[in-house]
Amino acid sequence: MKRIVILLLCLLAAGTFLFAGGAKEEAVKPTITMTVPWAGPELEQFLPVVRAFEEKENVKVKCLTYRGEDLSAVLPAQFEAGQSLGDIIFLWDWWVKKNDQHAVDLTDIWAPVKSAYIPSPAEAGGKVVALPYVMVAKPGFWYRSSFFEKNGLKAPANWDEFTSLLKKIGGISGIKNPIVTGNGVGWPISDVTEHFLITFGGAELQNKLIDKSVKWTDPQVRKIFENRIIPLLKEGAFSDPVEWTQAIELWWGGEYGLYFMGNWITGMVEDAGDLGVFTLPGAKAMVTGQDWAFIPKYSENIDLAKKLFAFMISKEGATIRAKQGGKLVARNDISSSLYPKADQAVAEAVSKMETTVLDLDDSIGGDWQRLFWDQLKLLWVSPDSLDDVLKKLQAGL
Amino acid sequence: MERRLKHWGTGYIFIFPAVVLMAIFIVYPAVKTLFQSFFDAGGNWVGLKNFITVLTHYETIDLSRFPKKGPPWGSLINNAIWILIHLPVTVLLGMLFAVMLNKIKGGAFIKSVIFLGMVIPMIVGGVIIRFLFDENSGVVPLLMRTFGIEALDFTWTAYPQTALMSLILGSILLWTGFSLTMHAAGLSTIPREMYEAAEVDGAGILRKFFFITVPMLAPVTSVVIAMTLLYEIKIFDIVYAATLGGPGGSSMVLSLQMYFYAFRRLDFNLASAVATILTLFTLIVGIWLVRNTMRGEKR
Amino acid sequence: MKQIRIMPGRIAHYSLAWIVAVIWLVPFIGIFITSISPLKEIVHGWWGVKLSSISFKNFIGAWSHPTSPIGQGMLNSLIIAVPATIVPVFFASSAAYGILRYRFPLRKTIFLITLLLLAIPQAMVAVPLFQILKNLKLINSYLGLIIVHTAWGLPWIILFMRGFFSTLPREVEEAASIDGAGPFKTFFRIILPMSWPGLASVSSLQFTWVWNDFFLALIFIYNPVRMVATQRIPLLRGQYHVDWGILTAAALLITSVPLLVFILLQKYYVKGFIGMASK
Numbered sequence: 001m002k003r004i005v006i007l008l009l010c011l012l013a014a015g016t017f018l019f020a021g022g023a024k025e026e027a028v029k030p031t032i033t034m035t036v037p038w039a040g041p042e043l044e045q046f047l048p049v050v051r052a053f054e055e056k057e058n059v060k061v062k063c064l065t066y067r068g069e070d071l072s073a074v075l076p077a078q079f080e081a082g083q084s085l086g087d088i089i090f091l092w093d094w095w096v097k098k099n100d101q102h103a104v105d106l107t108d109i110w111a112p113v114k115s116a117y118i119p120s121p122a123e124a125g126g127k128v129v130a131l132p133y134v135m136v137a138k139p140g141f142w143y144r145s146s147f148f149e150k151n152g153l154k155a156p157a158n159w160d161e162f163t164s165l166l167k168k169i170g171g172i173s174g175i176k177n178p179i180v181t182g183n184g185v186g187w188p189i190s191d192v193t194e195h196f197l198i199t200f201g202g203a204e205l206q207n208k209l210i211d212k213s214v215k216w217t218d219p220q221v222r223k224i225f226e227n228r229i230i231p232l233l234k235e236g237a238f239s240d241p242v243e244w245t246q247a248i249e250l251w252w253g254g255e256y257g258l259y260f261m262g263n264w265i266t267g268m269v270e271d272a273g274d275l276g277v278f279t280l281p282g283a284k285a286m287v288t289g290q291d292w293a294f295i296p297k298y299s300e301n302i303d304l305a306k307k308l309f310a311f312m313i314s315k316e317g318a319t320i321r322a323k324q325g326g327k328l329v330a331r332n333d334i335s336s337s338l339y340p341k342a343d344q345a346v347a348e349a350v351s352k353m354e355t356t357v358l359d360l361d362d363s364i365g366g367d368w369q370r371l372f373w374d375q376l377k378l379l380w381v382s383p384d385s386l387d388d389v390l391k392k393l394q395a396g397l
Numbered sequence: 398m399e400r401r402l403k404h405w406g407t408g409y410i411f412i413f414p415a416v417v418l419m420a421i422f423i424v425y426p427a428v429k430t431l432f433q434s435f436f437d438a439g440g441n442w443v444g445l446k447n448f449i450t451v452l453t454h455y456e457t458i459d460l461s462r463f464p465k466k467g468p469p470w471g472s473l474i475n476n477a478i479w480i481l482i483h484l485p486v487t488v489l490l491g492m493l494f495a496v497m498l499n500k501i502k503g504g505a506f507i508k509s510v511i512f513l514g515m516v517i518p519m520i521v522g523g524v525i526i527r528f529l530f531d532e533n534s535g536v537v538p539l540l541m542r543t544f545g546i547e548a549l550d551f552t553w554t555a556y557p558q559t560a561l562m563s564l565i566l567g568s569i570l571l572w573t574g575f576s577l578t579m580h581a582a583g584l585s586t587i588p589r590e591m592y593e594a595a596e597v598d599g600a601g602i603l604r605k606f607f608f609i610t611v612p613m614l615a616p617v618t619s620v621v622i623a624m625t626l627l628y629e630i631k632i633f634d635i636v637y638a639a640t641l642g643g644p645g646g647s648s649m650v651l652s653l654q655m656y657f658y659a660f661r662r663l664d665f666n667l668a669s670a671v672a673t674i675l676t677l678f679t680l681i682v683g684i685w686l687v688r689n690t691m692r693g694e695k696r
Numbered sequence: 697m698k699q700i701r702i703m704p705g706r707i708a709h710y711s712l713a714w715i716v717a718v719i720w721l722v723p724f725i726g727i728f729i730t731s732i733s734p735l736k737e738i739v740h741g742w743w744g745v746k747l748s749s750i751s752f753k754n755f756i757g758a759w760s761h762p763t764s765p766i767g768q769g770m771l772n773s774l775i776i777a778v779p780a781t782i783v784p785v786f787f788a789s790s791a792a793y794g795i796l797r798y799r800f801p802l803r804k805t806i807f808l809i810t811l812l813l814l815a816i817p818q819a820m821v822a823v824p825l826f827q828i829l830k831n832l833k834l835i836n837s838y839l840g841l842i843i844v845h846t847a848w849g850l851p852w853i854i855l856f857m858r859g860f861f862s863t864l865p866r867e868v869e870e871a872a873s874i875d876g877a878g879p880f881k882t883f884f885r886i887i888l889p890m891s892w893p894g895l896a897s898v899s900s901l902q903f904t905w906v907w908n909d910f911f912l913a914l915i916f917i918y919n920p921v922r923m924v925a926t927q928r929i930p931l932l933r934g935q936y937h938v939d940w941g942i943l944t945a946a947a948l949l950i951t952s953v954p955l956l957v958f959i960l961l962q963k964y965y966v967k968g969f970i971g972m973a974s975k
Contacts, residue, residue, distance in 0.1 A: 035920075039763050040939070064920045065763035065931075074918035077826075077835055085919060183555065185641070241555045245939065246533065249739045367661040370641075378645025381556045382467070389645065392455070404798060407879045411794025415787045415850050416806060422847035423813050426824035433823070497713055507717040509962070513724065515969075516958045518908035520926045521947040525723050534730070534741050534940065536722055570720065575969065582970040631817045634910045638930055652911075655819045660915065665823050672819045683815025690811065690855075 030059045032304055035066040035086040037291060040245075041267040045324035052320055053311050059304060068092055072365065075099070075296075084298040087305035092362055093122035093130050093292040100124035104295040104302055106131055109310040116315070116331045119290055132290030133312060134327035138191050138359075139286060139349040140279035141179070141258040142265055148276060153257075155278035162281055166237045169257035176239060179232075180256035181380060183241030186373025187361070189380055192260040193229065194287055194360050195280060200224045203285035206357045210364060216394040225386055233383040241377060263346040267326035272342035277349060286349070288356040290330065364397075371396040427676070434669035447670035456646055456654060457671075468557045469647035472654045473674075475561055479650070480629045482565050483572070488621055490569070491576020495584050496610060498577075512578055514571030523638025526567035530554050537563075554640050557647035564639060564648055571635070572628060576621050583617035584610070623686040630678050651675045731755065731944040738940065754945035764932055766946045769925035770953065775838050776924060777906040780845035781899050787846070788853035789895070793883055795854070796861050797869075807858075813851040818911050826915055836919045844916065845906045853898045856971050860894035861887065897968035900961040904954040925950045 050061045071091050079102045105127035122130040156162040169178040182188030198206050208214035251259045266272045295305045311317045318329040325340035336347045361369040375389045437443045451457050463470040498504035530553035532538050541549040553563035591609050633652040642649035659668035729742040732750040759767040795807050834840030872882045910926045932943045958965050
């Protein structure tokens, strides 16, 4: 009996404590809730924009991290119930276009920035339903300049140089594998796979895979896997999948030579000045993506949300964002010298490409994306299952 | 007669809230799922088509790979393997540990430690498994390295050959506490005199174990088997947290498959078919458990 | 003389027992050490950590995580778990008592179906339940999840409490009814107070299970502000950033509550398990 009393007291104390903590968060100021796809350092880079707006308008902005794949599962039910997770929601443009009846028309905040913006907005049903915010690029394999210098390595100019670079890195003592494979839900593997597909099949192949006019079992696709990726996997050029943030530490610490990652890596290492990056030799296109956002009709603060969104894409807001690095802003009136050094390199790499393409699995989305990630994880550790993997990817579409 | 009606009425009032809640929130949805599994998304009767689709899909049973090639073999086969390994191991370990820890100093503490797996959230159990078998942070690959078993010195959850096994081993760690606790309680009900009598007859430890302990624990063991089977068939959280069914579906299980069908693909009818198959298995166990209970009732 | 002869066996016995204990403890120790260490030092395993660098800042980090605060999650879990323990325990006790003491028609059938419900997996009810709650506008609401947990807890609590009530002496009830107490008064004033050990058993288990639940919360709660503690674990190991220190600290924070219940109510807790099964 005594113990029950103790327990109840503990629960009571915990409850009061928790309630007190929760109550503190209740703000008197008007609050905008925004779901963003970023966490950790990526989020840190965005927050200055929010803080500037908060000060300007004397409001509170709450950022919640929410992944696209979770949102797409959650929102339909939410919207149907007339509720919304946030006043501004970051989610893929294709999803918003498909669900345009739930989005607020953003024509009025788009009009003033139209001339300065590089990408176009997402339009559906005669209205602007989603706007691109920042750009990410997946430029290629990152390395530490100091590591390359110390070992007399240089970025490759053709495929043979690439493979011999991998061999050289593999021979350096302390190196486990030349390239570290990032694991997580599975997207780092899909990013590097797409880079190979685009380099050897061109932007055209990527686009055809997205609109499903080329099959995964097509010889053209299979050949790229068979001739380029599989031999590397079999030689052990890639490591086993390692949790991708842990992989950064290990790669930075000199256990691996190269890491394929998007430009957000510049915000995640100790010294972005030591970063170098190269694409696979011959790549003429690069995956870039915008982080898109929209305002759902069920927001209780539509006007304020619009105001915040307008600020984010304004020159003032974009300048604050550019200085933080990690992402590129999509305005043409922002000088590249505003960016930190590593991000300038990314901006240059992007400008060297003939064209940019969309991310493959983000564009197809749905449960197939999960399948894609999961199957690639399998391929990475058992390269012999190639045909099986391709067959399942095609069947799952 | 009036007294009888009043007696009935009182009984009904006692059970009313519980029965209503169970009817609306368990029975009705379960029956509806059963119905939905025979219809397509447009509401047309399709007979067993959903079941055939599910059972012939490689995600459920992949006969092109099983048993000659390595995993992925499909969720149903994975569930079966889970049962084949996890059931005998946890039941036996629990029984042996119960005997081993019976009446030794610190036994209660060790029992509590093993029981921890039953106390923690299963989702945390999944995190523990990820951790245990991680090449860089895990104890298991470290042990393999130490003993020179290079072939197993990698992240177990990342490889199709080992992903399922790591989950099963992890779930043994989490679930043995149940079997142990039940058997320990059963042990305390065996009269001392039985052992004393056997000792007089010159029986050794093994004889006593097999001819007294095991048979006397049989009723407890059968309940443990039933509950363990239910746990294994329904397994979800630890797979979700540790591997999400991967890589390449090699650690997929029925509940997770149902979740993906229903809440990622939004294919409610196929999801209902998976759920119905799942329930078929649990009901077999359930009926067995009920018959056991009822038999105990009459005695 | 005899003592010495037994010694080797005893040593073997004790060492074996403690080896088993260590095997079961090591994973938890690993989680704990990771939670108090900086990521850099444990990329090659928690056993390599230097004791000088331990700190509890991961716990603070997890508690007030910017995107998935565990503190808020634990508050939500508590808001759900407390009523989702009290209500079903009360309703189920009443039903168990009714089934045990009153011989009304369909009594056996209802009890049988209740037993069978124990075997129904949550996956079997997930989709229609989602639709029901949607129609009732109870998605994303504490109340919705409380109701579902309540219904879900009933069958096993009924089974347990029925077993428990049957061990109570009938004379007390008979005496009460001779004194003129009605059936409900008897139940509330006599049966329930007499049954507190049983109620403690079912409450501690039901509370733990609701707290530990992941599947139902995953399906019915989407709003990040309302998410319960267990739901936040996979989100911490999200697509964008994985920090093992924060993740393990969060895991320990979430575990601390059921652990506390277990430590304080161990006797009742274990009896709950045993009582459910041994008839």
